[in-house]
Amino acid sequence: MTPSASVMYLLPPICLLAGGFLIVLADLVVVKPERVLRVAWWLALIAILASGVTSFVVGRDDVTRIFAVLAYDPFTAYTWRLILAALALIALISEAYVRTMIKEPAFYYAGLLFFGFGALLLSASTNTIMLILAVDFVSIVGYVLTGYLHDDKRSTEGAIKYLIYGSAVSAVMAFGLSWLYGITGAADYELTAAGLAGEWVWLPSHSIEPVVLVPAITFVLAGFAFKIGSAPFHQWLPDAFEGAPTPVTAALAIIPKVSGFAALVRLTMVMLPETLTLGLWWRWPLIAFLAVMGMFLGNLIGLWQTNIKRLMAYSGIAQVGYALIAVAVGTEKSLASLMLYLTVYAMAELGAFAAISVMSATSGSDDLTEYRGLYHRAPILATALILSVLSLFGVPGTGGFVSKVWLFTAALEADRGWLIVVAAINSVISVAYYWRIIQATFVHSDHGLAKVKVPATTWTVIAVTVAAVLLLGIFPNTVLRWAQAAVHGFFVSG
């Protein structure tokens, strides 16, 4: 395909990029702060919408390469749409929050769009250099957005921790990738895989012991673990979650995870397939280890949290642990279940953060004690929060249940039963802290507190996420089929 034709497939990320620059430009032109706020918000929404529309125009079933470094296929389409849907809902959540808490709204919304842009590229990368660029792009925008509350020490602290941690891990990841590049002479995933299999690009064919490359893939995995927020590379995450403006916390909880998982899946399936010894080690013990660590650390440390954003951070670490089971298993069924898992996760987190965002803007605090009696102060907001928590936990009737059952079945079929035993133990542990959210919001009946005002944009988000969580739990068939179609490409030979 000619470069000019493949640009068409790049339209969704380009829309986000253009939208971001337009907002920055508008900030220069528009003078009144009130109008900047509105213009920036509308431009952001329009850009995301345009991006979403173009992602449908280019067609779901096409399989193509964009400039030889990005892949457009059903998998990309699925992740892009998920990221864009999440981004649109985050923009909606942001409206009321930004109005009260943020001083320079234009760059905030521009940053959000750039964040999405980087995530789209990350999830489509088929080239190690592109991968490291996209990882860094998403991270750098992430640092800026995390530290966006200039007057809040915790925001700055979170951003700096994120920055230092992120830079170090990116460097480690780049080092690992350069090692692979040096050995195989290729940056493209497929060529790297060929090189690792002994079909060299530069050198005459000779074998190399895979053991030599174990440090390299470990470094690469560290980068992914940082990006998706998996233990043991999670230490930055609770601080960044706590300090960041709440809608940014929502973005951090969803966008790097979804795009990071997409990149991880593609790299796993294309560059380190199961046919390679290295690919086997990559799945087991490396990813399986991360999964187990994530589940246990996230859930156990989560037990001690009293700040709801930190609690959600640890819950997220555990959720990543569950989801990593799917990658460690690596069958068609497990990866399809991963796509559903990420979708449900994104919707549940958005429902929760819609509520948390309103609460942070209203009370200025994220302590769980602020949520006492929330059910009486804002019944629907509290219901959305509770439903999200139930879905994260996997109660039947919510999407969380269907995705977990699917994931468990897939793992069992691949004889990875012990991983789901670990997951089951962790589900039980996690009740103890998910319960605390329900306890504070629903069980406590503190009367007499002022009603919480819920902005109209938040209503929209709540309606969408509640509907999504319930529909995915009761009638998930359509999305199930999309998820299967998305990953099918990895299992078609040739």
Added chain:
Amino acid sequence: MNYPVLSITLFTPLLGALLVLLVPKERKGVIRVIGVLFALLSLLLAAYVWVMVVRQDASEMQFVENHPWIPDLDLMYTLGVDGLSAPMLLLSGLLTTLALFYSGFTVQERIKEYYLLFLLLETGMLGVFLSLDLVLFYVFWEVGLVPMFLLIGVWGGPRREYAAIKFFIYTLAGSVFGLLGILAVYHETGTFNVLEASAARPFAGDPTWATLVFWALFVAFAIKVPVFPFHTWLPDAHTEAPTAGSVLLAGVLLKLGGYGMMRIALPLFPERFHYFAVEVPIITIMALMSIVYGALVCMAQWDLKRLVAYSSVAHMGYVVLGLAAAAAAWGRGTDAAIFNAAASGINGAAMQQFAHGIITGTMFFLVGMIYQRAHTRDLRSFGGLATILPTYYGLTLVTAFASLGLPGLVGFWSELFVFRGVMRLMPIAAFIGVIGMVFTAGYTLWKIVQHLFLGTLDRTRWGGLTDLVWWEKVTVWPLVILMVVLGVYPALLVNSFNAAAMTLLRNFVIR
């Protein structure tokens, strides 16, 4: 045209819950009426289902509905009733209706959420009895769990939050591993259908896996029943739950565990059940411990509600003992005497489930009624109440006698059937189990009857107590009448149970 009767029965309470959702929370009267009306409606539907099942053929699944739910995951929406499940529907409908009726006069706080959760709970309970798909079974199992958890946590006693989370974590720990067991069964047999999976005999040639999966499922049910040593959540949950919550918890939710054992654990793994009931008699010992230890602990209680809670442990032990007897018949040929003894064990277990449901349900109502008057449940502070509360005394006496198994009342038949099976198939267990019956008589007569009603009345303290009012009578009388009717004419129920139990034995256990 064939109406999907079971689906209508199942979703009637849910529809009621949705209607309650639409009513503004200030309109308490409307909410109460909707709640009772929809519970009553599902009771009538359950009664219709039961009558039809008995008239048609209680030994086979009736009204079967089978639709794909999530085809990509092989999940089906399969419902069906036979003689084992139909009476349980009736029990759920009856107790929910009475509990909601009673709550209409006693619960004042957060009415809307209360009725909503209660109706949701009913759908969950009915769903468990109706499901013929393992995952659907699990779905309804959990759907019932969350509302009960919140009912205890919000409307319960002083230590409600501790009790609620303890209840939740216990049950959940069991059910999560139960889910793994279900998935393992699916992995082995390729179906989630209860009957097909039972017919396929999962892991028949692999004792290690069979043992693991059997225990994963069995413990899930054992926690719910609860069997010793998994019973420690129960006294707290029962004591702290609001009266209507205790009624349903004891009356129906515990039965879900027993029902799961007879519908899933026994037919799927008769060989393992047999092995752990006879060769390595862990299950039998657990059941006997529940019976004897539970009754002994009752003797030591001074809190009336806690006493009734522990008596549930003891009484539910008979259910497990009856099933252990049925499992003991596995592999002992098709001799008619053995077959009949095994059927008697299952009949006794099923009958005990129903009997305990109405007896303990009534008991918790009665405890709630005395607590509302006296604001204490400490047995030491009472005495001589018979003179001023004659109606209450009479009703409690009948219930207490039914509980200890007096002939002529419903509790007698269930224990008789259980022991008939156990005596033939594992006589030693029968001798130990009978000890429990003696203790039961002991605590019932000594603790409940003597300390509450006999002796001298403290006039200054209790002189002002009034006897039951009309709505309390309306709540308790139907249950007491049922105890007597079923006590005099148990065939009404036993025929239904027996037909299904024979099929179960013939198809899955002894074949």
